[in-house]
Amino acid sequence: MASIYLDHNATTPVRPEVYDAMEPFFRVRFGNASSIHRYGQEARSAVEEARSRVAGLVNARPSEIYFTSGGTESDNLALKGIAYTRRAFGRHIITTNIEHSAVLNSCGFLEREGFEVTYLPVDEYGRIDPGQVADALTDHTILISIMHANNEIGTVQPVGEIGRIARDNGVCFHTDAVQSAGKLPVDVEAMHADLLSLSGHKIYGPKGVGAIYIRNGVEIEPTAHGGHHENDVRSGTENTVGIVGLGKAAELAAEEREREFRNLSEMRDALEARIRFEIDGVRINGHPERRLPGTLNVSFSGAEGDSLIMSLDLAGIAVSTGSACTSGAIEPSHVLLALGRDPRTALGSVRFSFGHDNTMEDVDYVMSRLPGIVSRLREVSAAQVPG
Amino acid sequence: MASIYLDHNATTPVRPEVYDAMEPFFRVRFGNASSIHRYGQEARSAVEEARSRVAGLVNARPSEIYFTSGGTESDNLALKGIAYTRRAFGRHIITTNIEHSAVLNSCGFLEREGFEVTYLPVDEYGRIDPGQVADALTDHTILISIMHANNEIGTVQPVGEIGRIARDNGVCFHTDAVQSAGKLPVDVEAMHADLLSLSGHKIYGPKGVGAIYIRNGVEIEPTAHGGHHENDVRSGTENTVGIVGLGKAAELAAEEREREFRNLSEMRDALEARIRFEIDGVRINGHPERRLPGTLNVSFSGAEGDSLIMSLDLAGIAVSTGSACTSGAIEPSHVLLALGRDPRTALGSVRFSFGHDNTMEDVDYVMSRLPGIVSRLREVSAAQVPG
Amino acid sequence: MYSSTVMDHFRSPRNVGDLPDADGVGNAGNPISGNTIALYLRIADGTVTDAKFRTFGCAASIAASSMVTEWLIGRTTEQAAAIENKTIADALGGLPPTKMHCSAMAADGVRTAIEDYRNRQDANPKDEYEAGKRQSY
Amino acid sequence: MYSSTVMDHFRSPRNVGDLPDADGVGNAGNPISGNTIALYLRIADGTVTDAKFRTFGCAASIAASSMVTEWLIGRTTEQAAAIENKTIADALGGLPPTKMHCSAMAADGVRTAIEDYRNRQDANPKDEYEAGKRQSY
């Protein structure tokens, strides 16, 4: 049976080059990077090499990169770490209503701890206007956290301009670049970013490892206290295997970004064109141009997302409704609602996300099955279709 | 050249069985465990199988096990999570002055946040008397956190009795079992533990993954907020590879614990006897009986620990001074000072920690080099030796 | 995640459609932001003789809807009115805890359809016995 | 972690020992809870002619101590007194930032030894020229 993976925004397989780089660190070069004997030194030098590679991906200095357990931890550290460090100066944070739940729920926690959070609304394409950010600033604003590219719809934010506003106003700027790394240029200088989150498993590295860029001189309260690892920003024995994998993945991502962009765009655009042409009652979610190359989010009126995914899965096509949802409860995506979609339309949406190993044949295969699946589900729900 | 690893309390190599279990999850079964398609379902079932195995190691129910990024995160979550959840009932925490820095520095953070922490002193062997714990309880005590076995000296605490006191007084009990798992019986029921920390890389699993046991019904504020993973206790895309590795490692640890205990004890006791017999001016740190099987911490008067380690490393023997120290600054171990050692003696200490692959020949090899190294360093420092 | 019965009913749902001259129609679920079912029943002599559905929802909702139509045919209105959410889930070989609400929706559909049938009966009793029996409740 | 020069001086430290009739002795470091050095100098005509050390400390401290004795022999007391921590670290081919304090301890040892020598000279000047020169400071 076909087995076509089109859910690369959820996670990616580890690339062979990455796997090969990691392999020796499981059993041979397995030392604790903080040990002073040779096992430790071998691990340490591998960790530092990986740090340079990650720094290279985002145009930072190696000393500004700290390893974490993933994008979620990086986001939590950025939000809470800055909030706790700067709370004497103010307790106001600005973000958007389409951030990843790692940012939104860190903000929720901070609100319960007495911080005030402004959730900026986006336009129908999911874009923030930098002017909105400027207008939301108060004397008490300590942090702006706005993602580079959205995981569900792929919309890319004008982070350079937002960073400029933050810088000019002496406010910290964090951006979640988990989805954009390896697909778009990510440059902490061009973005005027003070903090930036990355995750290994979205760029063909391993799960359970991520990184955070913290500009030299920006103080941060750790969220993981302990043995003073990672220059006292993030404690815990270094995950050498994961870090080496992330380093290698970052290197490949930087090298191949332009080619990747072209390939992913081509496949995504082909699928988008064919869906529009061959299926009625569809609506594309996200910005027409300012969008991640491989991401295509589509609403199919009258067909429910989970059923679509299940049917596609039975046909050997793996896609998702947007963010991998753990609760199992059906809830319309907060991102699609933020675009102004009605809940029913939001519920009938599917995200296709292309990756390194996809080909144009995959597009053909999807289009050999998708129209039939959509009409079958519409048949099942017929009386229920509004409009 | 010889290559003898005697630093298993710092970290362990991944065992081949563990490696084999993990291997398919990098590139083949690489799905996000929260995705609903088959890639996700494969990952999910592997994660749940691992959860059962970890539960088996500590006699818990699978639903009471949550995966984290390691022992440090588990400790942070236990301390801060309970502190934040229960602060309305009181702000007093009881721990010891020989805990791992993950616990001590989480406590330090909580003190800065307005909690009060009692650091119980230990006796000359590093033991806490349960009576001390009972005496330290106040009406405001919400949490007792006392480690099962100490990483530097191996001393084992009477956690069952301490847990009993906690239970009888309606106080939460957390124990850090990072070092004891796989070496001693670890049973959350016998310990009356409400929370318990584990780490993968100390039991021949991978680095960057750990677990926390949280008794059913114990509420906890997460430290990583996000996509509601791990039943909303710990967000972040599941590190399937690491979790599967931890599961397999836990299974092996449970199966082999008794044999491991005998082997490690035998080698440790042999090394201890020979050091006492063949080298003057030594002192063993830790409890003579209530001690981890593979751990031997020795002070060599007049020889400095870092130099000893470096010299042993040059001879192909990897050991450490106690905890893998990341600052590089020389500071006497807080654990040895807590035993009442003077700082100079504390600085002259080395921890040998045996593991699965060591043999009696390793003991012979160490003893063919150690006496010469100690006397050479004593010669270098001669005038400096006090007493 | 899902039992083979769920998958079977999702792949090949039974009794999809509507009954233009149904004796009872039940709508359940959340039409604004969730799954919905429309259940159509034909009832004769106090017994369900035909059942059809339309469902907008996840795989479990569709399977539960399909299963419930099969279950209904041949049941008395009393049996139907007393349906429990668990009955449907059990018939499906179980549902994940987070999907139990799908069987609940199907059960609500049944109860609403029976209620609709009874209301119609009350308004226009064509079966005195049935109407009488119902009054003894 | 360490340069090959550090490792060489750590493996085979030069000038380990003491000089019973030293002209200047320098103790530095933290005798209670840290590394310590005892540096012994023989000085003739304002020039270091021999140097020995005893050090309790990490590999970097021992290497720095060894290196500094080699550096000292043949230097004038002025040169010795003006020693900088960085001079020693550089001679060792660099030290990790967290180990710079080891070269600082060795430099302190030198300064203290020279001071001790000069104090002895002041108390019992056998070299008038040297004593006079010093007063011009």
Ligand SMILES: Cc1ncc(COP(=O)(O)O)c(C=O)c1O
């Ligand atoms: C935009 C964004 N931020 C953060 C995360 C969280 O990263 P991780 O899965 O590594 O915890 C994700 C993916 O899940 C994401 O898409």
Ligand SMILES: Cc1ncc(COP(=O)(O)O)c(C=O)c1O
């Ligand atoms: C007793 C103890 N607790 C906690 C930890 C921290 O675990 P990890 O290295 O997985 O962060 C360690 C080891 O470093 C330990 O020995």
